[in-house]
Amino acid sequence: MERLKYLRYFAYTIEILVFFMVQETPGLVPDLFGARPVLLIPVALSIAMFENETVSMAFGLLCGLLIDFGAGGVLGFHGMLLSVGCYSIGLIAANLIQTNFLTAMIIAVISTASIVFLQWVFLYLLFSYAHAAYALTAHYIPRFFYTTAIMPVAYYFNRALALQIRAKEE
Numbered sequence: 150m151e152r153l154k155y156l157r158y159f160a161y162t163i164e165i166l167v168f169f170m171v172q173e174t175p176g177l178v179p180d181l182f183g184a185r186p187v188l189l190i191p192v193a194l195s196i197a198m199f200e201n202e203t204v205s206m207a208f209g210l211l212c213g214l215l216i217d218f219g220a221g222g223v224l225g226f227h228g229m230l231l232s233v234g235c236y237s238i239g240l241i242a243a244n245l246i247q248t249n250f251l252t253a254m255i256i257a258v259i260s261t262a263s264i265v266f267l268q269w270v271f272l273y274l275l276f277s278y279a280h281a282a283y284a285l286t287a288h289y290i291p292r293f294f295y296t297t298a299i300m301p302v303a304y305y306f307n308r309a310l311a312l313q314i315r316a317k318e319e
Contacts, residue, residue, distance in 0.1 A: 157314045158204070161196055164306070165212055168192050173219045184291035189216050191296060191303040193231050194238060194260055198248050198304070199311035202239035209235025222272070230267060234260050250304060257300035265293040 171177055172188040193212035197205035212235075213228030220227075238256055246252050269289045273281040 153314050157311065160310055160314070161208055161307075162211075164310075165189065165192055165208065165215065168303075169215045169219065181295050182287075182291040184288050184295055186292065186295040186299050187216060188296075188299055188303075189213075190231070190261055190264060191257055191300040192307075193235050194257055195253065195300065195303040195307040197235035197238035198242045198253055198256070199307055200239055201243055202236045205239030206232045206236035209233075226268075226271070227264070230264050234264070248308075250301070253304040254297075254300060257297050257304075261293055261297050261300075265289050265296070 168188045172186070178185055178188070189212040193209045196208045200208070209231035210228050213231035214225070216227040216231075217224045238260070242248050242252075266289075269281070269285050273284050278284065
């Protein structure tokens with residue numbers, strides 16, 4: 150049974166690497182209103198819905214560090230945000246809420262909005278850029294909607310993966 154748990158973790162890792170390559174390949178994911186989605190955010194959030202808090206935090210950290218490597222920003226910014234967020238989601242999903250599509254979308258909207266807003270605050274607002282409001286409306290808000298729109302794909306993929314492998318464990 151332990152072996153199937155590690156198989157699930159290996160599958161999550163492969164999924165994260167594939168989504169990272171898709172996200173970072175120029176022209177593969179089309180721009181929408183001048184913004185590209187951050188595919189690893191919904192992947193990390195959906196993994197956190199089906200795993201315990203420690204595993205969720207580890208995969209959140211991996212996704213966040215890959216986002217930091219790909220974006221060329223401050224190393225650890227997204228790693229910190231996603232590891233804390235995924236830890237919280239893993240804890241909440243295990244103890245307080247039912248894991249279903251509606252709760253996944255609510256969590257995705259709240260978490261993605263928080264991450265995107267914090268990106269804007271730390272990268273534009275705190276540096277007193279003259280056109281910070283333009284950056285928010287022209288780039289960050291479309292990125293939020295585009296990233297959130299990926300959540301159903303990530304949720305159903307990780308749900309099928311978790312349920313399929315857990316069924317074999319029993």
